[in-house]
Every structure is written in C-alpha cells, then in structure tokens.
Amino acid sequence: MSILVQPDSKVLVQGITGSFGGRHAQLSLDYGTQIVAGVTPGTGGQIFEHAGRRVPVFDTVAQAAQETGASVSAVFVPPAFAADAILEGVGAGLELVVAITEGIPVNDMVRVRRAMEGKKTRLIGPNCPGIVTPGEGKDSHGGCRIGIAPGYIHKRGGIGVVSRSGTLTYEAVWQLTTRGVGQSTCVGIGGDPVNGTSHLDVIKLFMADPETKAIIMIGEIGGSAEEEAAAWIARHGTKPVAGFIAGATAPPGRRMGHAGAIVSGGKGTAEAKMAAFREAGIGVAATPSEMADTLLKML
Numbered sequence: 001m002s003i004l005v006q007p008d009s010k011v012l013v014q015g016i017t018g019s020f021g022g023r024h025a026q027l028s029l030d031y032g033t034q035i036v037a038g039v040t041p042g043t044g045g046q047i048f049e050h051a052g053r054r055v056p057v058f059d060t061v062a063q064a065a066q067e068t069g070a071s072v073s074a075v076f077v078p079p080a081f082a083a084d085a086i087l088e089g090v091g092a093g094l095e096l097v098v099a100i101t102e103g104i105p106v107n108d109m110v111r112v113r114r115a116m117e118g119k120k121t122r123l124i125g126p127n128c129p130g131i132v133t134p135g136e137g138k139d140s141h142g143g144c145r146i147g148i149a150p151g152y153i154h155k156r157g158g159i160g161v162v163s164r165s166g167t168l169t170y171e172a173v174w175q176l177t178t179r180g181v182g183q184s185t186c187v188g189i190g191g192d193p194v195n196g197t198s199h200l201d202v203i204k205l206f207m208a209d210p211e212t213k214a215i216i217m218i219g220e221i222g223g224s225a226e227e228e229a230a231a232w233i234a235r236h237g238t239k240p241v242a243g244f245i246a247g248a249t250a251p252p253g254r255r256m257g258h259a260g261a262i263v264s265g266g267k268g269t270a271e272a273k274m275a276a277f278r279e280a281g282i283g284v285a286a287t288p289s290e291m292a293d294t295l296l297k298m299l
Helices: 019-031 061-068 079-091 106-116 166-178 199-208 225-236 270-279 288-298
Strands: 010-014 034-039 047-050 053-058 072-075 096-099 122-124 130-133 144-147 156-163 183-188 214-220 241-246
Touching (some): 010 061, 019 053, 019 072, 019 144, 034 061, 053 061, 061 079, 072 144, 156 166, 156 199, 166 214, 166 241, 214 288, 225 241
Parallel strands (some): 010 034, 010 072, 156 183, 156 214
Antiparallel strands (some): 047 053
8 A cells, every 4th residue: 555645646846836846846747646736926827837747836735735636745945935835735734745855944844843733744854855655557657756766766566665865765775676676655754853754653654554564764873763763663563674874984073964964972873773773673784785685684
C-alpha cells in the first residue's frame, strides 16, 4: 500500500509559476503524479501547461483544494514566504504538506510548529527532497513524486527508505534498484533543526504498512532523532532495519551541510548514533556504498 502518498493522490504545487517549482512540476507530471492545481497569489486563472496537461492556477490553497479536491501540497516558495505557505496548507485542511524550500528562518519554523499543534495536516520538511511512492509501470512511472528526487531511479517494491539527506536518499534508492530490489515509499525528511516529520514518525508508518518488508534509515550528526527511533525499534520493531549515519569525521561545533547537522555539547555524535543502532539490532553500514547490501544481508 505504501505510506503517505499513493499514485492517485491529488497534488497542488505552491509556487508553480516560478522557474524551480515549474520545472519540478513538469518532472512530476512526466512521472505520472496527479498534479491537479497550482497556487501563486495574484495569478489565479492562469493555466500551467506541460505535455498536453493543463493545470489550473489559483490565488489561494483553499480555492485550489475546494475546486480540485487536492489533499497534498508541494511548497516551492522563497524562504521569506515559505512559512506562511505551509500554514496556508494547514488552514485549508490538507492531509500533507511537503516543504522543499531551503533556508526558512528557524524562528519561522518554530511558529509553524506551534500553529500546527492539534491540526490534522502532516508536514514533511522543510529543506527536504520530498517523497516518492513508485508506480507499477515502466521505470515505475505512474507513481507519485512530490519534490525534487529523480523519478527514474525508483522501482516498485517492498523496501521503505527514510533519510535526512537528499543525496543519500538517492544513493540508497539507486543501490536497491540496481540490485533488482524495489521500494514502497522513499521519504526525505530534511536536515533542518526544526522540521515537521521525524525518523520515528516515518518508521512507525513503515512498520504498520503491510507492503513494506524492510527499512533503510539514514541519519547524520546533530540532534537525537536517530537515537529516539532506534530506541523505539528496539522495543517495537517487527521488520529488519539497516542504517547509516553521515558525518563521522565532522569536527565538533562545525555545521556539516544541513543546518541541523552539528555536534554541540558532546551530543549528536555519529559514534553515539551508531552505537544506538547496534544496540537496537539495526544493521550499520560503514560507508554509504554499503547501505543496500547491509540490509540485503539481513534479509
């Protein structure tokens, strides 16, 4: 069944008239994603056209959702306006908002998190590659691609992938696909210090999904999200999990790549995270090139 999004999920794109949002809307349409609306304030009534598809553009998310039945949003909005774009999706009652935008101020995301408490909308991101549920067709086209992940690397199957890093998500997926092993859903949760969905949130969904048979979990230095997920897996996990932690050689106090990837006060080290993985029975890949093989050996 996969998690969070299905091939028939109806998607709207906030920022579809921008060059970045428009380009990835085109790629998602090519993949088979059901993009039914775009949203850019002040451009309501326009049509976004690509490869024979005509996607109406609306001024607000509420209008787009009401007119088209969209329940999922992809946010390609500049950082200064992205928090309000996320909250617009929450206000419209969407089931899922996927915020691709990088560089949203931390204070803005704190405001978003507080405003989302008790609401039904789930947020993935920000600063994330998005989510892909592969389809069944040629090259797994006909699935649902939301964000910036290259669609062609995916293959329909039973491995769930969750990662803070976009690049390492793609690496794990490609390793699986080239070994003839498909994926149920691939989720990039983003590397910012304040985000919407954690490793543990996704792990719980994968554990409950009958189609997902095993999981690759990719983390990095900074924070304690990976340890929290490992502790839950140790108590409740029912499926094989392999993992990798990036940043083992990063010096303390220096940010590595993502805003949240920093060892501070002796906490969030790669060594501690890998130790938590081993204690939970999670297979630990020594290098990124071994992620898929580590899981396949467990199977």
